[in-house]
Amino acid sequence: MITDEELESRRPSGPFKIQLSTHGTSFTGWHLAESTTQTSTSARWTDMDLYRVANPQTEVHYVLFTMGYSNVYHQPGHKCSSGSQMSVALLPEDAEPCWSCIKRGQVLPEGAPVLLEDDIPTLYECKTAVDVVRALLDNKRGGGKQNASRPASDLLHKAALVDPAFDADVLEVRL
Numbered sequence: 302m303i304t305d306e307e308l309e310s311r312r313p314s315g316p317f318k319i320q321l322s323t324h325g326t327s328f329t330g331w332h333l334a335e336s337t338t339q340t341s342t343s344a345r346w347t348d349m350d351l352y353r354v355a356n357p358q359t360e361v362h363y364v365l366f367t368m369g370y371s372n373v374y375h376q377p378g379h380k381c382s383s384g385s386q387m388s389v390a391l392l393p394e395d396a397e398p399c400w401s402c403i404k405r406g407q408v409l410p411e412g413a414p415v416l417l418e419d420d421i422p423t424l425y426e427c428k429t430a431v432d433v434v435r436a437l438l439d440n441k442r443g444g445g446k447q448n449a450s451r452p453a454s455d456l457l458h459k460a461a462l463v464d465p466a467f468d469a470d471v472l473e474v475r476l
């Protein structure tokens with residue numbers, strides 16, 4: 302375990318720039334940890350990156366950036382359908398059909414319209430380590446809370462090795 306002074310004596314990196322369609326942020330700091338829910342069979346997964354802001358000018362001390370990825374596509378007109386419209390011919394090679402709206406074994410023609418789920422970036426600007434934990438509990442994409450819990454706690458345990466704010470009490474909020 303390290304102390305706050307030890308962390309702060311390390312040179313911060315950056316500036317890190319995170320830009321979403323609605324807002325963004327730019328800061329220098331320390332990349333504390335990263336984690337992913339991806340496995341070799343994931344059709345949907347989430348990558349997570351956690352940063353601590355150096356010399357914060359605002360109340361934002363931690364930045365958590367998550368990116369939800371999906372290879373799942375739907376047929377238009379179903380309750381589950383969402384995403385960007387394209388034809389079957391334009392789907393990426395690793396695209397996977399949604400079994401709610403596409404029957405197993407059903408082969409759609411090359412020109413058929415489908416909806417490929419969009420990737421979803423999320424930016425959390427957090428005051429404290431506890432707020433980071435709460436943000437991770439809120440982030441349920443990637444197969445639901447249960448699947449996300451192991452990579453999320455993995456992220457927090459990695460952060461605990463380099464940032465004393467993620468102490469046992471804070472990790473307890475999650476586990």
Ligand SMILES: [Zn+2]
Nearest residue numbers: 375381399402
């Ligand atoms: Zn569907």
